[in-house]
Amino acid sequence: MNIIDLRSDTVTHPTPAMREAMARAEVGDDGYGEDPTVNRLQEMAAALLGKEAGLYVASGTMSNLVAVMTHCQRGHEVIVGHEAHMFHHEVAAHAGVAGAQIRTVMNDSRGRLDPADVELAIRPARANYPVTGLICLENTHNRCGGGVLTVQETAAVANVARRYGVPVHLDGARIFNAAVYLGVKAADLAKDATSATFCLSKGLSCPVGSVLCGSRDFIARARKNRQMVGGGMRQAGIIAAAGIVALETMIPRLAEDHANAQFLARGLARFPVFDIEPEAVQTNIVRIGIRGMKVEDLAAKLGAKGVKAGVFEGNKMRFVTHYGITAGDIEEALGRIGEVAGK
Numbered sequence: 638m639n640i641i642d643l644r645s646d647t648v649t650h651p652t653p654a655m656r657e658a659m660a661r662a663e664v665g666d667d668g669y670g671e672d673p674t675v676n677r678l679q680e681m682a683a684a685l686l687g688k689e690a691g692l693y694v695a696s697g698t699m700s701n702l703v704a705v706m707t708h709c710q711r712g713h714e715v716i717v718g719h720e721a722h723m724f725h726h727e728v729a730a731h732a733g734v735a736g737a738q739i740r741t742v743m744n745d746s747r748g749r750l751d752p753a754d755v756e757l758a759i760r761p762a763r764a765n766y767p768v769t770g771l772i773c774l775e776n777t778h779n780r781c782g783g784g785v786l787t788v789q790e791t792a793a794v795a796n797v798a799r800r801y802g803v804p805v806h807l808d809g810a811r812i813f814n815a816a817v818y819l820g821v822k823a824a825d826l827a828k829d830a831t832s833a834t835f836c837l838s839k840g841l842s843c844p845v846g847s848v849l850c851g852s853r854d855f856i857a858r859a860r861k862n863r864q865m866v867g868g869g870m871r872q873a874g875i876i877a878a879a880g881i882v883a884l885e886t887m888i889p890r891l892a893e894d895h896a897n898a899q900f901l902a903r904g905l906a907r908f909p910v911f912d913i914e915p916e917a918v919q920t921n922i923v924r925i926g927i928r929g930m931k932v933e934d935l936a937a938k939l940g941a942k943g944v945k946a947g948v949f950e951g952n953k954m955r956f957v958t959h960y961g962i963t964a965g966d967i968e969e970a971l972g973r974i975g976e977v978a979g980k
């Protein structure tokens with residue numbers, strides 16, 4: 638029985654073209670800025686996000702951490718959504734390493750922030766208040782079921798930030814999923830953000846890495862902070878080469894993952910155990926409440942049938958579609974899920 642792994646798009650393996658590019662990659666010492674493949678990836682990433690410069694980092698977590706370190710001083714406050722990846726899944730690095738305090742504002746079910754709530758959370762100048770150092774947005778929104786922020790929704794929060802002189806960081810781990818869904822350029826979604834990052838290692842299927850993008854000055858300062866957290870690399874062109882292939886060839890195919898997620902969501906809606914609105918699924922993440930059963934038990938039963946799903950608190954389950962998962966795999970998975978959840 639083949640395993641259909643729908644836990645995350647991080648389980649993707651590099652494509653044959655990536656392996657080839659990695660084997661042939663021209664490399665140098667990136668500590669001296671002399672790895673031509675890393676430099677090319679950084680330039681391509683910056684161009685795609687409409688920023689002056691890019692910085693190749695080991696992970697999305699490192700990218701967000703370096704962004705906070707670069708925008709903020711210790712003791713500054715960072716405003717994020719209450720479901721933000723930065724708040725839940727980054728080991729409190731923003732407090733523990735960057736020395737920043739996180740302040741949350743409610744996300745709606747699609748991961749949006751109400752600009753009025755953000756404005757209220759920005760601290761007035763008062764001797765005993767922290768300084769609001771940064772406002773963060775997430776697009777697509779991981780814990781809010783892959784929800785998409787439009788250009789206008791991004792601008793609405795950024796306009797508030799601008800009025801108060803606070804920078805905006807866009808955690809765009811899956812920004813290209815949002816761009817493909819909306820039919821806009823990733824640069825349009827990033828244009829109101831002071832800095833933006835995306836992951837190469839998720840739907841884009843690379844083995845490693847994220848790129849942080851911003852102004853030339855911001856990236857020069859971010860480079861020092863990346864070094865401080867041990868993220869300076871040497872012949873990183875070996876892995877960056879996969880990123881170039883991803884940016885050249887893997888973005889349009891994300892539409893397939895979205896179609897497969899729709900197909901899956903509609904199929905799951907037939908089973909009462911899944912509390913799901915297929916219309917709410919926008920990209921490649923299907924996050925669902927489980928009724929009448931413990932999510933851990935359901936996941937174990939599905940696992941025994943070779944279907945892997947993610948388990949979250951609040952009795953929620955997550956399925957993520959990705960490169961390597963076909964419509965046929967979804968059909969097969971739905972059949973196996975029906976054997977477990979059918980009645």
Ligand SMILES: *Cc1c(COP(=O)(O)O)cnc(C)c1O
Pocket residue numbers: 695696697698699701722723775777778779808810811836838847
């Ligand atoms: C995955 C993810 C990250 C972190 O990326 P890693 O490479 O796993 O560290 C950050 N933000 C969001 C929204 C993510 O989905």
